[in-house]
Amino acid sequence: MPETIQIKYHTDIDKIKQISVGDCIDLRAACDIELWPGDFKLIPLGVSMKLPEGYEAYIMPRSSTFKNYGIIQTNSIGCVDESYCGDDDQWMMPVFATRKTTINKGDRICQFRIVKHQPKIHFEEVEHLSDESRGGFGSTGTK
Numbered sequence: 001m002p003e004t005i006q007i008k009y010h011t012d013i014d015k016i017k018q019i020s021v022g023d024c025i026d027l028r029a030a031c032d033i034e035l036w037p038g039d040f041k042l043i044p045l046g047v048s049m050k051l052p053e054g055y056e057a058y059i060m061p062r063s064s065t066f067k068n069y070g071i072i073q074t075n076s077i078g079c080v081d082e083s084y085c086g087d088d089d090q091w092m093m094p095v096f097a098t099r100k101t102t103i104n105k106g107d108r109i110c111q112f113r114i115v116k117h118q119p120k121i122h123f124e125e126v127e128h129l130s131d132e133s134r135g136g137f138g139s140t141g142t143k
Helices: 065-069
Strands: 006-009 025-028 033-035 040-044 047-050 055-061 071-073 078-081 092-097 101-103 108-116
Touching (some): 065 108
Antiparallel strands (some): 006 047
């Protein structure tokens, strides 16, 4: 049985739907936005959601977002926990513009997926780990 997400729309954008290809679900800009190089903006996504208990949502740019709009999500990925679920808790995408750009209401600029909360973890301090070292950061090479 699929998980249920309650959703409130803050504006008249296309309704969110899950497609059969890929795991992430597209989100749209809720208004027209013009940005200049160096601008920072919180782009409203036009939705508030009540996630299933025990889940959080990760918001990230679509693969074409930078190519199409020249914007970078300032925190690289956004995490929305299940407590951010009130009527006025509209999802946003914080962006930095690298060039002059216009984002139109309804443009698909980012995507989200839901994941279960991280389990409780206990850290055990040891003098040595049991596996062989791989050679350090970047050790797999370029080929």
